[in-house]
Amino acid sequence: MIPNIEFDTKDLRAKDNRWIHPWEEIARLGEQKRTVITHGEGVYVTDSDGNRLLDGPAGMWCVNIGHGRREIADAIAEQALRLSFFSPWSLSNAPAAELADKLASIAPDGFEHVFFTTGGSTAVDSALRFAMFFNNVLGRPEKKHILSRHDAYHGSTYLAASCSGKAGDKKFMEMENDFIHLLPSPNPFRRPEGMSIEDFCTAKIGDLEAKILELGPARVAAFIAEPILASGGVIVPPEGYQAGCLEVCRRHDVLYISDEVVTGFGRLGHFFASKDVFGIDADIITCAKGLTSGYQPLGATLIHDRVLSRLSGAEVEGAVFSSGFTYSGHPVACAAALKNIEIIERENLLEHAREVGAYFQARLRELNDIPIVGDVRGLGLMACVECTLSNDGEDPSALNARIGDRIDAHCQELGLLVRPMYNMSVMSPPLTITREQIDEMVDILRRGIERAMEDVRREGIWNG
């Protein structure tokens, strides 16, 4: 039994204001009134005032098997008692070894080896550092430029953040600009007026090749891409885009890093989406989040054997990949991941996600009839509703009505958490969600959007 604790919201909020949260507006430090989540069960969480909320973002793209799983808590407790930690350098531990082997068995063919990290950012950072190491060892130190895209999000360590393409995040932050280049976003909703999807796709693949040629293929190490740009607003590139980009990379001997921190572990109905959903055979895959369903922090960088095999032989002897973390392959986190994968397999959650994912997308598309809804997009169990007050596709960051925050506030009052971003509401519920819970979610979202629409009409921001 979990001891029943009484929570004092006022007291918790005061204490919480000592915590500098991610993306904190420093001038407002101490003024926040964050909701404090205290419990979770299945697809629902409860706040410190006892309000029950449907967890639309699954924490933050991660609680794939749902909250409050006794089995996973037991696996964590058992491992902490058996062996809580040991150095991953010259020694090993059983859960990490088991997990490395398990990942090789569920990853696409050729991904036989994994580098464990502490989360998504460190998985991305490790992938990028590996790409540079790879070229240094191969005797081509000038081949280290990295290509990414506007609207991408790859994390918050220096390299990963520099590869991220959300304009607002760069305003006051130091970034690496010398060898990291951002290509235009492959967002079909923002494509030039009159351009067909097919032409847009060709143009975006062309952007990649043009940049490689401009820099010189001998100077470009890697292209990093989320299969679906998650935090940029669930941007689903046009069909054939990923495959086209891979072909360009192969032609110029550029590594393709597929960042599956969000799309991995079931969100699109497969353990890994790169191959099974988008048909691409990436060189490096990064994952985190759903790997443990958020029960423990853990990330992983999977490196294809076609890449690793190029670093074998006498001439590369002594080339050490000098990178790693105290908590690489943390036994408790790996035990959580093993149990999480076991649950996903035993409960057929991948099949379930494919089935309810299609229903989720279809139900969400019904929201297109609300006048301020500009675009409903997504795939599987990740989706975004983008509102455009004039419906002419303006830049979301230029909107002043903070419609996403308004929708979020109304939805929370009605019992649903969504993730607001400017004028977008992003959702990625646990894979365990049922059709009935999807109905509940979409119904609340509709009411939330309609209430927000009434607000902006009343305030004269919108007169539709």
Ligand SMILES: Cc1ncc(COP(=O)(O)O)c(C=O)c1O
């Ligand atoms: C695609 C992608 N990559 C990397 C990261 C960074 O992961 P983390 O926050 O675990 O460091 C995120 C986080 O949202 C992500 O969405």
